[in-house]
Amino acid sequence: xxxxxxxxxxxxxxxxxxxxxxxxxxxxxxxxxxxxxxxxxxxxxxxxxxxxxxxxxxxxxxxxxxxxx
Numbered sequence: 001x002x003x004x005x006x007x008x009x010x011x012x013x014x015x016x017x018x019x020x021x022x023x024x025x026x027x028x029x030x031x032x033x034x035x036x037x038x039x040x041x042x043x044x045x046x047x048x049x050x051x052x053x054x055x056x057x058x059x060x061x062x063x064x065x066x067x068x069x
């Protein structure tokens with residue numbers, strides 16, 4: 001009996017680690033936390049292990065907002 005093949009659905013809105021976001025935006029971690037303290041930046045989710053993740057859609061919306069300012 002063969003097992004059914006499972007297809008991996010492409011992730012529509014991936015969660016990015018903070019390091020990838022910092023690289024993409026081109027800022028330092030210190031700048032990131034300064035922005036966060038001022039309520040500036042994309043929405044962030046804190047994982048149980050303390051790591052931060054940002055949705056691709058939230059980052060894209062934030063970057064689009066930067067371009068219009």
